[in-house]
Amino acid sequence: MPINELRSITIFAKTAELGSLRKAAEAQSMTPQAASQALAQLEQHLGVRLFHRTTRSMSLTDAGRHFLDMALPALTNLQRALEVTRRTTDEIAGPLRIVGPRSVFGPVFWPLLDEFCKLYPEVQPDVELDDRIGNWVEDRVDVGFRIGLSAAEGVIARKLFPLQLIVCAAPGYLARYGAPESVEALGTHRCTAFRSPGTGRVLPWRVKTDEDITDLQVQPSLCVNDEELETQAVLAGHAIGQLTGIAAASHIRAGRLVPLLTQHVADASSAFVYYGSRAAQPVRVRAFIDLAVKRLAGNTEFVLAAEELAKAEAKGRAHVSSLDPAP
Numbered sequence: 001m002p003i004n005e006l007r008s009i010t011i012f013a014k015t016a017e018l019g020s021l022r023k024a025a026e027a028q029s030m031t032p033q034a035a036s037q038a039l040a041q042l043e044q045h046l047g048v049r050l051f052h053r054t055t056r057s058m059s060l061t062d063a064g065r066h067f068l069d070m071a072l073p074a075l076t077n078l079q080r081a082l083e084v085t086r087r088t089t090d091e092i093a094g095p096l097r098i099v100g101p102r103s104v105f106g107p108v109f110w111p112l113l114d115e116f117c118k119l120y121p122e123v124q125p126d127v128e129l130d131d132r133i134g135n136w137v138e139d140r141v142d143v144g145f146r147i148g149l150s151a152a153e154g155v156i157a158r159k160l161f162p163l164q165l166i167v168c169a170a171p172g173y174l175a176r177y178g179a180p181e182s183v184e185a186l187g188t189h190r191c192t193a194f195r196s197p198g199t200g201r202v203l204p205w206r207v208k209t210d211e212d213i214t215d216l217q218v219q220p221s222l223c224v225n226d227e228e229l230e231t232q233a234v235l236a237g238h239a240i241g242q243l244t245g246i247a248a249a250s251h252i253r254a255g256r257l258v259p260l261l262t263q264h265v266a267d268a269s270s271a272f273v274y275y276g277s278r279a280a281q282p283v284r285v286r287a288f289i290d291l292a293v294k295r296l297a298g299n300t301e302f303v304l305a306a307e308e309l310a311k312a313e314a315k316g317r318a319h320v321s322s323l324d325p326a327p
Contacts, residue, residue, distance in 0.1 A: 006078075008042035009071055011035050012050060016060055016068050092284045093122035100145035102129040103197055103227050104163075107246055108271070108302065109145065116291055123284045131198040142285045143292070144274045157274045158289075160296040161303050164245035165206050165266040168257040172237035174320040179260055180240070183207055186218060186261075192230050192241040193220035205242045207264040246302045252309075258316025262309040271296070 014024035015035075025035035043050050050064035060068060100109055106129065113125060144155075147163055167186075169179070180186050186205075194203050202223060204215035221239050224230045227247050234241035235256060243257075251257040259265075273292050275285065304312070 004038065005042075005045070008038040008045070009075060011038045012042055012064075013068065013072055013075055015039065015051070015058060016064070019057060019059075021058060092120045092287050094124065094282065094284055096123050096125045096284055096288060097140055097142045098125055098127045098144070098288070099141050100127075100129050101147055102131050103194075103225070104147060104244055104246055105129065105145055105271070106228070108296065112292055112295055115295070116288055119291070120284065120287060123288075131196065142275065142281075143288055145292075146272050146274060147269050148272070155274045155276065157272045158293060158297070160271045160273055160292070161299050162245075162267045163269045163271055164303060165242050166245060166248050166252070166262075166304070166309070167205070167207075167240060167242050167260045167264070168234065168248050168252065169240040169260060170235055170237040170257060171255075171316065171320055173234075173240065174258060174316070176237070179258075179317055179320065183209075183216060183261060183264055186216070186240070190221040190239040191218040192233055192239045193218055193223045194227065194230060194242075195223055195225040197225045206266040206268075207261070208266050209264065213266050213268045244302075245304060249302050249304055252304060252312050255316070258320070259304070259309050259313045262306070262313045265306075265309060 011021075011024055011028055011030065014027050015021050018024050018027065021035055021039065022032050025032045028035065030038075039050070046063075046067070048063040048067075049061050050067060051058045052061055098113075109127075109129070113127065116123070117125065145160075146157075173190075177189060180189055191205075193205075195201065196203055202220070204217050206213055207216050208214075222230075222233050224233070227244065230241055231243055231247045231251070233239060234243065235251065240260065248257055248259070252259055273289065273296070275281070275289055281289075
C-alpha cells in the first residue's frame with residue numbers, strides 16, 4: 001500500500017509528543033488502527049524502528065529521536081503555513097491587485113475604491129490604471145476593469161454598463177457657433193479629438209447610423225490624450241467633443257453640456273469587471289468583486305436613456321436659440 005508520508009510523519013510526531021499512539025490517534029481524529037498502520041508504514045519506508053514499544057508506553061529509539069529532530073521544524077513550518085493561508089482566506093485582509101483603464105475609468109473607480117477601503121481597512125489595494133492591455137496572469141491581477149471583453153484566457157468577465165459616446169457642447173459654444181444639424185455638418189465645426197495614450201493614434205469619432213457603428217474622422221481644433229482635459233475644454237466652450245457617458249452624463253443632467261445628434265449616440269462597447277475563478281479567490285477579492293457588481297452593474301449614473309438624451313438636446317437647443325448670439 002502506498003505510504004502517505006505527511007500523514008505518517010504527523011502521527012509519528014504527535015505520538016512522540018504525547019507518548020501514546022492512542023492519544024495521538026484521537027488528536028488527529030484517526031482510529032487507533034489507522035494510526036498504528038501509518039506509523040508501521042513509516043518505519044517500513046525508512047527501514048528503522050522509531051519507537052520502543054511496551055504494553056504501557058512508547059519511547060523514541062535513537063533513530064526515532066534523530067528523525068524527529070530533523071523532521072519537526074519542517075513539519076511545524078508546514079502546519080504554520082497551512083494555518084496562515086487558511087486564516088488569510090477567511091479574513092478580509094491583505095493585498096489586492098486591481099487594474100483598469102486610465103483615460104476613462106477614474107470617475108467610476110474612485111467612489112468604489114473609497115467605499116471598499118472604508119468597509120475593509122485591513123485590505124491593501126494596489127491599483128494600476130493604465131490604458132495598455134497587459135497580461136492578466138503575468139501581472140498577477142486579482143480584479144480588472146476593461147472597456148470591452150478581456151482577451152485573456154480563463155478570465156471571467158461580468159458586464160457592468162454600456163459605454164456611450166455622446167457628441168456634446170457647452171451652451172456657450174452653441175450660442176457662438178450654432179449647433180450642427182447632421183453628422184455631415186460637424187465638418188464645419190470646431191471639434192476635439194482624443195489621442196490614445198497606448199498607441200498615440202488619434203481616434204475617430206464613432207457614430208451610430210441606423211443599426212451600424214461607423215468611424216467618423218474629424219479635423220480637430222484641439223487634440224488631447226486625457227479625457228478629463230478634453231471634458232474641461234468642451235465645458236469651456238472651445239469645441240464640440242465626443243465624450244463618454246462616464247465623463248458627460250453628470251454635466252448633461254446639470255445643463256452644463258448639451259447632447260447633440262443624439263440619434264447617433266454609439267453604445268456598442270461596455271465596461272466589464274473581470275477576474276479568475278471564484279472558487280480559488282481569497283475573501284477580500286470576492287468582497288471587492290461583489291461590491292463592484294452591486295454598485296456598477298446596471299448603474300444609470302453614467303448612462304442616459306434615449307428619451308433623456310432627446311429631451312436634453314431639445315431643451316438645450318431651445319435655450320440657446322433664445323439667446324442673442326455672442327458678438
